[in-house]
Amino acid sequence: EPEVTQTPSHQVTQMGQEVILRCVPISNHLYFYWYRQILGQKVEFLVSFYNNEISEKSEIFDDQFSVERPDGSNFTLKIRSTKLEDSAMYFCASSETGTAHEQYFGPGTRLTVT
Amino acid sequence: QKEVEQNSGPLSVPEGAIASLNCTYSDRVSQSFFWYRQYSGKSPELIMSIYSNGDKEDGRFTAQLNKASQYVSLLIRDSQPSDSATYLCAVNTPKAAGNKLTFGGGTRVLVKP
Numbered sequence: 001e002p003e004v005t006q007t008p009s010h011q012v013t014q015m016g017q018e019v020i021l022r023c024v025p026i027s028n029h030l031y032f033y034w035y036r037q038i039l040g041q042k043v044e045f046l047v048s049f050y051n052n053e054i055s056e057k058s059e060i061f062d063d064q065f066s067v068e069r070p071d072g073s074n075f076t077l078k079i080r081s082t083k084l085e086d087s088a089m090y091f092c093a094s095s096e097t098g099t100a101h102e103q104y105f106g107p108g109t110r111l112t113v114t
Numbered sequence: 115q116k117e118v119e120q121n122s123g124p125l126s127v128p129e130g131a132i133a134s135l136n137c138t139y140s141d142r143v144s145q146s147f148f149w150y151r152q153y154s155g156k157s158p159e160l161i162m163s164i165y166s167n168g169d170k171e172d173g174r175f176t177a178q179l180n181k182a183s184q185y186v187s188l189l190i191r192d193s194q195p196s197d198s199a200t201y202l203c204a205v206n207t208p209k210a211a212g213n214k215l216t217f218g219g220g221t222r223v224l225v226k227p
Contacts, residue, residue, distance in 0.1 A: 031213060042219050043158060043202065048212035056212020091157050095213065102148065103215060105157040 002026045004106035006092050012112045013082055021077045021109045023092030032075045033093040033103060034067065036060070043091070049075065082113045117141065118205050120218035128226055133190040135221045137203030140184070146206035147179055147186045151199045152220065158202055162188065193225045 005024045013019050025032050034046040047057040049067050066078045075094075079086055089110050093103040118139050127133045139147075146165055150158035164170045164177040164186065176189040186205075190197055200220040206213060 033213075033215075035215075043204075043215075043217040045214045045216065048214060050212075054212075056214050058214070089157075101213070102160055102163050103213075104160060105150075108157045 002028075004092055004094055004104055006090075006106040006109050008109060009107065010110045010112070012114065015084060015113055016081050019079050019082055019111065021079075021090050021092075021111070023075045023077075023106055024073050025075055025092065025094030026096075026104060027073075029094035029096050029104075031055075031095045031097065031101070031103075032067075032069070033095075034077045035091045035093060035105075036088040037091065037108075038088045046077070046090075079111075082111075084113050087111055087113045117216050118203055118218035120201075120203050120221045122219055123222040124224045125221055126224045126226060127193050129193060129195060131193050133193050133197065133223050133225070135188045135190075135201050135203075135223070137186045137188075137218055138184055139186070139203075139205045139216075141205070141207045142181075142184065144181075144184075144205045144207040147177070148204040148206075148215065149175075149177060149186075149188045150202040150204060150217075151197075152202055153199045158204075158217075190223070193223075195225050195227055198223060198225045 032049045037043045048055045064080045089108045091108045092106040095101040095103045149162040162177040164179045170177045174191045178187045202220045203218040204215040
């Protein structure tokens with residue numbers, strides 16, 4: 001069964017450093033998403049991406065964040081200058097179509113900022 | 115105002131019993147509703163989707179939607195210890211083109227052998 005994959009599973013970085021989290025969405029899916037979950041808190045939407053552009057972003061997704069689809073398979077989330085409060089699980093998700101369609105989540109990347 | 119609300123639990127049920135989970139949402143224009151299961155330290159796993167009023171059954175799971183009451187529920191029949199997890203209610207409200215999901219805080223379910 002096709003699944004979303006993410007690398008790395010765990011990333012430790014120092015405050016102020018740049019990190020890139022990588023995702024490979026399900027191959028026939030067209031919509032891609034990033035969510036995050038701070039330990040013990042809700043899953044929060046960050047950004048959605050379709051047709052090589054951002055279709056929606058949350059207030060969390062400020063200028064420090066960017067997304068890119070560098071090739072036909074990868075989808076990346078870059079955090080330019082990490083802060084302690086960026087420590088969280090970051091989940092990539094994908095869906096076949098847009099409105100109303102099921103989103104399937106990857107296993108996540110645990111980001112620890114020290 | 116919280117957009118998607120769930121009782122945090124834990125909801126303790128004996129093995130073989132029915133677990134009943136509830137979720138309310140605040141935005142009347144919400145159209146799509148999903149239940150995810152999340153084991154500790156893992157990612158959300160989609161178990162049910164429901165789009166229209168009424169019941170939808172899939173194996174031991176039944177989702178129920180009442181848009182007039184802004185209420186969605188999940189029943190787990192014949193609960194097993196492996197069902198012990200946090201169940202997340204997620205709602206899609208198409209205000210923008212992004213298909214954003216808004217999650218509730220989850221209900222922790224404990225199934226006791």
